[in-house]
Amino acid sequence: MNKAVMCFDVGGSFIKSAVYHGDNTLTETGKVTMPADDWPAFCRALQQLLNAAAPYLTEDSPVAISAAGVVDPRADTILAGNIPAFRGRTVARELSAFLQRQVVIANDADCFTLAEASAERGEGQSVLLGIILGSGVGGGLVINQQIISGPGGLTGEWGHGPITRTEFDYQGQILHLPRLRCGCGQIGCLDTLGGARGLERLYQHLLGRPADSRAIIEQWLNHSADALKVVTLWSQLVSEVLAVVVNTLGPDRIVAGGGLASVPELMARLDEDLRARILRPCRGAIIEQARYQQQGGLLGAGRLARGLT
Ligand SMILES: [Zn+2]
Known part of the structure; x- marks a missing residue:
């Protein structure tokens, strides 16, 4: 029987904690505000959650820590724009010295994907692509139950690169899309148009008025012609980039998390557009909804540390 693992899910706003048990279950044990710009306070918060x-x-x-940001396991750094406390820290090493325990850290999308890979239905699958359609576009890659973190900790980042096209034929009408500057420094990343904020930008650009992503989806579900135009373009943009990823990696399946992925109809639409664009024959759906939307980070972190127990 494996020993328990202390797990933390660290984001820009909160730290959540849980104990991962050897039977792949979690007991949630706490949640506190993240002192995002104060390293000593962050260390103390972890110690208190651990004591509890x-x-x-x-x-x-x-x-085991699931963290927002770019986690580079070789350099032992985390680059997270909204967590200045990590700057200049060798995070795992310093935390290990402070907490007097072994510490492993992975990116939250990677932990999410690992959790899904180890879900019962996925056991034995060899290549799993996790896609996060949250405020932006992220992802993770797990092969044979191992997170592939890659040089610099940058794998599965299918939302970045100057990859979106700017012209679409929509029912005989040519629509022009903007190429927007992305947080990564490039122009035209899918990240700027493919997540919930992107859906809102598309809506604003095409219709000249604002709406939040929930309202847009609700309008689409209620058969609004305007929202249909926006969602059609969104799905086309996202599925085109995703098709290249699928053709390149050959994932057995894709598991989707994040706010937009919680809408089954939207994922079904994306799945349909994706399957029309990939090379391989595909009878059933390839995109599945995540099993662990809320606990994926903690569960994946626990799995990650299982080898240490
Ligand atoms: Zn980018």
């Missing part, structure tokens, strides 16, 4: 979970742990239970 002490009844489940042994002295040598390892710590």
Whole structure:
């Protein structure tokens, strides 16, 4: 029987904690505000959450962290724009010294994908692509139950690169889309148009008025012609880039997380457009909804540390 693992899900706003048990289950143990610009306060917050979970742990239970940002396991750094506390830190090494435990850290999208890979239905699958359609576009790649982090910790980032096209034929009408500057420094990344904020930008650009992503989806579900135009273009943009990823990696399946992925009709539409564009024959759906929307980060972190116990 594996020992318990202390897990943390660290984002720009909150730290969530849970104990991962050897039978692949979690006990959630706490949630506190993230002191995003204060490293010593962050260390103390983890220690307090760890103390609160002490009844489940042994002295040598390892710590596993699912973190927002670019996690580079070789350099032991985390680059997260909204968490200045990580700047200049060798995060795992310093936390390990502070907490007196082994510490492993992975990106939250990678942890999400690992959690899904180890879900019962995915056991034995060899290549799993996790796509996150949250405020932007992210992802992770897990092969044979191992996170592929790659040089610099940058794998599965299918939302970045000057990859979106600017002209679409929509029912005989040529529509022009903007190429927007992305947070990564490039112009025309899918990240700027493919997530919830992107859907809103498309709506504003095409219709000349604002709406939030939930309202847009609701309008689309209610058969609004305007929203149909926006969602059709969104799905085309996202599926075109995703088709290249599928043709390149050959994932057995794709698991989708993030806010937009919680709308089954939207994922069905994206799946249909994707299957029309990939080379391989595909009878059933290739995109599936995530099983662990909320707990994916914690569960994946626990799985990650399982080898240490
Ligand atoms: Zn970018």
